Amino acid sequence: MCGIVGAIADRDVVPVLIDGLKRLEYRGYDSAGIAVIDGDDVRRVRRTGRVVEMEAAARQEGFHAHLGIGHTRWATHGGVTESNAHPHISHGVALVHNGIIENHEQQREKLRAMGYVFESQTDTEVIAHLIHSFLAQGADLLAAVQQAVGELHGAFALAVVSRKEPDRMVAARMGCPLLIGLGEGENFIASDVSAIIQATRRVIFLEEGDTADVTRASVQVFDASGAPIDRGVHVSDVSLASLELGPYRHFMQKEIHEQPRAVADTIEALIDAGAFVAELFGDDAAEVLRDVEGVQILACGTSYYAGLTARYWIESIAKLPCTVEIASEYRYREAFANPKNLIVTISQSGETLDTMEALKYAKSLGHTKTLSICNVPESAIPRASRLVYYTRAGAEIGVASTKAFTTQLVALFTLTCTLARLQGRLDETQEAAHIDALRQLPGSIQHALNLEPQVAVWSDRFAPKQHALFLGRGVHYPIALEGALKLKEISYIHAEAYPAGELKHGPLALVDESMPVVVIAPNDALLEKVKSNIQEVRARGGEMFVFTDADSHFGESEQVHVIRTPRHVGVLSPVVHAIPVQLLAYHAALARGTDVDKPRNLAKSVTVE
Template identity: 45%
Template sequence: MCGIVGYVGDRQAAEFLLEGLSKLEYRGYDSAGIAVYNGENIRVEKCVGRLAALREKIKDDVPQGTIGIGHTRWATHGRPSDVNAHPHTDCSGDFVVVHNGIIENYLALKEALIEKGHVFKSETDTEVVAHLLEEVYNGDFEESVREVLRRIEGSYSLVFMCRQHPDRLICTKQDNPLVIGLGDGENFIASDIPAIINRTRRTYILNDGEMAVVKKDAIEITNRKGELVTKKVFEVNWNAEAAEKGGFEHFMLKEIHEQPKAVRDTMSQRIAKDGKRIVMSELKWNADFLNNFNKVYIVACGTAYHAGLVGKFYIEKLARIPVEVDVASEFRYRDPIVDENTLLIVVSQSGETSDTLAALKESKRRGAQTLALTNVVGSSIAREADQVLYTWAGPEIAVASTKAYTTQLILFFMLALYMAEIKGTLPDDEIAHFVSMLQQVPAQISETLSDVEPIKTFAKQYGFNEDVFYIGRSLDYDVALEGALKLKEISYIHAEAYAAGELKHGTLALIVEGVPVIALATQKSVYEKTLSNIKEVKARDAVVIGIAAAGDEELEKYVDHVIHVPETDELLIPILTVVPLQLLAYYAAITRGCDVDKPRNLAKSVTVE
């Protein structure tokens, strides 16, 4: 969620720290700061607000020095303010730290340190780490950091500076991402690869419990016991342009238009050469393996949770295995019935979602087999799960997820077909039919994106309404949930999705004259029922925008506007119907003048509970 950068080399550190933090702005933050050793002491500059505010503050007096650390903070302990911004120091200013995550026992540590005379400036849990390092420091920087790590509890990525050791940074992680970039006479630290991709493609990805001493010409990595760890260099294979807007006004719009390619990449190498079946070389499952499970859990948060709802439908419909979907933040606190006969599927774009990672670990502890669906190679969830399926969606910068969702749906559909073939729940010709339809999806998304003018018009016409309702049945309801979330996230319009059949059980009380209702009507099995529900809201004078498959002329009789998507199998159409909902949210946000890529109070990768 927060952003971390670090530099040690021969060049001016501040230049990289500010550049690196700018590449992490997509993560969501409320303050920023840097710390640089200037030859005598460590100078810390930080302030609340965007990175631009920090640049303005130091523009006439940029900290000079060739080693430093930086941070963008998203508030957890303490409100957004200058004093709560990172980096944090001890009483003397000799020890400086930046941190992502939560120190769970910070209060007890803080009380003990105050009794020993330490004076705290901020409300944060992070400042405790700096004071604790001051308290335990014995002249050996590395061993003192190890002692700090023995005393703190929680999840963290940490980078330490020490005035007495100005040639090195020390970094470590537990449940939060951290990478080291390998340069020539200089090295870099970051919480995410975009921060360093303009400087190097060669990286070390730290695992939980590892600690690295980073100098300009050497990196030493050890485990919790202090034993040396040999790391394999991870070569970043996507270019810097992938993290730029590419001519689009916002990253979100760019990523919406990247969906045909993202979907195609996700399918790549997972369709047999004859085009009739799904191949998943990552899994190599067999009937004995699948028949061992009496239940599948899908656990995720936010948009990934909505993808899981569609995934449940796919697996139950095609593979005939009972599936339960749960919000990760609730799952591990309700003593779930999980054992060796459970398959747990966790879904996370970043692979770092804290609640989802915790649910994964708890399920593994109880004996479940685990499978991760994620977009980020080497992420915490990818490393923790027994098996991994990557979406290959490419970097997603905008906070509001778009291409990650569609690629998750694609992966769920392919997984369900793969399971169906193994279990024998679908005949070969039916599987071949679905695979054929699946291969048409990228072109159909492109077709959906080819004419957005009607959606722009609807957004301008209804973008200033304070309430919008989404309705649908079956898979349409699952997609409606995601459409409503997108509108809430980036336009700040109150939007709610309801199962259309539930309207009479309370929701109709909210329908008044002129309120916009987005009605999805693509599921043939419940089409007539959906039309009946649409008539119910029209009878209350709602303005209805219908979403339908091409060729559907019936819906036009009952709604005010219709948006058509290409016709396909009703199982695959959610991958198409979500696209106009993404665009509707985007253009509504533009109409309202919202910051589309960095919506208020939200972060891209939620690495705290």
Template identity: 50%
Template sequence: MCGIVGYTGRQPAVPVILEGLRRLEYRGYDSAGICTMNGHGAEMLRCEGKLANLERLLTETPLGGTIGIGHTRWATHGRPSEKNAHPHRAGEVFVVHNGIIENHRELKEKLERLGHSFRSDTDTEVISHLIEHNMKLGSDFETAVRESLRELRGAYALCILCEGMPGTLIAARNGSPLVVGLGEREFLVASDIPALLSHTRRVVFLDDGEVALFCDGEASLTRIDGRPVAKEPTTIDWTPVMAEKGGFRHFMLKEIFEQPRAIADTIAGQVFEEEGAVFLDELKMTDDELAQVSRVVIVACGTSWHAGLVGKFLLEDLCRLPVEVEIASEYRYRNPVVGEESLVLAISQSGETADTLAALREAKLRGARTATICNVVGSSIAREAHGVIYTHAGPEIGVASTKAFVTQLAALHLLAIRLGRTVGTISREKGRELIGSLVKLPGLVEETLRIAPVVEAVARGCHHARDFLYLGRGSCYPVALEGALKLKEISYIHAEGYPAGEMKHGPIALIDEQMPVVVLAPRNAHYEKTISNMEEVIARGGRVIAVATEGDDTLVAKAEIMLEIPEAPPELLPILATVPLQLLAYHVAVLRGNDVDQPRNLAKSVTVE
């Protein structure tokens, strides 16, 4: 969602803030703004559109000072416009905000009765007026902020300045991510790690209900009520180079080609192939605790939910435990049946997905053991779950998730082997076989990526299509869902993923000569049935693009187009089949002239409902 960067130190604030905001552009945004203290007062510039527009304004009207706050906004309340861009001002108070204030209407009505006038349509402006109001009642800046926070309901990550306190920056968090970067008598605050990496890799993650105060080169961390909080800094092992394009045209393409390395990093240090064993020390569950698990519930959203659906096949097959896969945004509003016998697994790339975090909290309240598969060390979900399996994929900048998805699948393989060995459904020999296949997976993905030029050529023949249908069976059905989602996200073409066996129960009516139908048909237990479904498509004039095992002569004679993946054990086929679909979505979107890394209306981290 919104990007936040705050800075206080010895350097000019504007270049530091702009650089940080650029590194948060992947989150998606529609307007931008900045405010600094220059020694004589506050200066603020805001604009609709991209950072380039703000940079042009700064060229015409430079802002000075060594303390400031900046923001890129993704509209929630109010259309994209200059008046709705952040920072928002009330008197001497300037605020940038990520999140949603649920009681902003009642607060606004109260403040309007007290004589406050509002200029924007946002919920954020209420915060600046509330702080100003409490200062008028006699509270100092810090106290007024704390009093105001106690009145807010909802999610927020905030950076706040006051013209009367030119050396002070206050940050606060509740429900939306905020991280503090530590330097030598200088501090940065941001809504995500990449914004900090050019300046420091020593960070402190704020938890809900915490307030950070930076004043004259010193910092303090407290709860909203003023109680001090002590935290050890975390050292982030990402480098700034890891967040650059590295010669690729788009971040998404770079991240697709990073997948062999990312999978290898997910597996590294977690397996003992000779013993057929998986460690997962950060899962923090003993063999006895794992043996007591009688049911697994996976909660996730979007691409992570698709990963969970693949995980269901893996866990049920290898561990013989019932697995439910829940959409987190639905789960949190149900009265779920879950308890201490359940392992609730939250899957999230960012570790900040609001609905997934809420679902995790609900499960914990009901006594379930919780774990997460997550990419970001120290993120909210990683901190709140009982245990973590980190994917170690590195920063994923493209909004449409690629390497996060395949590393989540690799992590689910690790969990399935660990759990299966513990409950006795996987023998030492079977464990050695599964791990032996898994360690070969990066090489198989590398081999699959050689198909990229073929996929680009295929995209040239279908990028004008209005609709796509993706079909798969078994564990390839979630991959069909993921392939359709990728195409929708970045090409804006309507696409549907369906279980191949369900096609004749409705979707077959859509098939004609104009509709490309992507059929996932690798050689697995569902191969023959999938071929039958494909023939139903062909009989109705559908254009079949088949993702198939290398050297499949049967499909060569049937499909209009073949995208070949290497032969592999059946449990690895969903990962290999994903790669051509990622490349297809990418090349179709590029040919349509779309912004691949920042597709319209989407944000990378969905940190509000």
């Protein structure tokens, strides 16, 4: 992985490739490269580091072509070196690849025995040689790719060109997202629509096992059996404005501040309906949800923490048992299946491999009640689910998820109340109160955003630290988990989160004057318990940073620093308290000088195990 772009046109495609790679930078990467067909030759330029370095090299070497492919790589097999960077070439065949080939070692040995020499440590070079081996036997490029992918085990998205066929690109998909962009007398391949949005909004989403033959004038798609198939044309609603930084220093800051609008857009249909109607999740949602006996949530990372928050809501409001599992763990254990349970998958991109595979596993166990919460229409996970609720967060460019998290939370709260209503556990008064709380939520989020200057002051205290502890209780414990994740992934400060009641069962041993302790302590039923936990920290000389509400009566001191949101917003408090922990991570990263939008070793769309 991580980003693919390809283009064939009557104009020079090199600027298209480079612009597309720049728009894919948000996904995370450590090297970049392009390969073009120039006459009878394949020309390639690769660089470790940023796209701009590769761009400068391409300009210096005078790259110009009507057909080419490009890639940003996030290292899996082999280190971060130019020889491991994509594209890879075999005897005039050039390709780029997202994913992981599980049987690459066996294929490597077979190809070595055939005389192929390997120049990299990657699994991708295996594919290039394999395709060439079929070309050498007389196949054309499309047939060679189709035969080659038939011998591959694992996940892949491929874009392939050959100097012998300078008027076509071939694409293939299995387990990793890939789409075709349709232009006028030109066509494109990309792993993400943002890479080609400057050229076209008309796209074809490839399905599992598809291959595509792409020329200037036409696109033909073939299913896994090799039969031609019509996948339909979609018009993307991604805007160029959403992909631009505007007045903000980083995309993460921009996306933190977009949360009032993102939440408002996500609940717009609900507010218009004035009720928690099942149709928000699909035409047959009432039939699916009415007799649900329990909820099982499958997700990874930040989406997993959204699920943990929802568990409190689902069990307290809908009165249904709820389990939340990390998707990569669920898919590899012998799970007990109750077909009356609702399987909920959560993914910002809709392409998270572990979550997709967990969904497939759940369906193989007999689960038919499946629902996806996702931010990307037409992505793989929603297409594989019976029901779907789209979060309307817009494009999220920063690797550290922010607005995706809060919109997932409101989607899960909407699901909770819809289940409760369908099962007769939500009366009209309660329903009206919850809808009113959602209606006021964007304003409450804006109030929390107004705390940014106060949070920024705290960041100077965090910048020199190496470790931090986050505490929360009840429904706010997952917000502590999310705060710790945000801090560690963009500032590189090691951070852990615990339920505040667990402090005395081990973590208290870590507390001293060099370990800042962040406490999520809104004015709810557990506030006095949290105050007791804070006293335990004070007694050990720990310095505390408390996010609370205006009416919680916290006293400040040299050891205890307090930031108050304007008011407690009741059951939706976790959404509001997610804002200051995001801001803390952002400003701590600024103070430490790290790359906020592209943290090391991380990628935005995780399509490998």
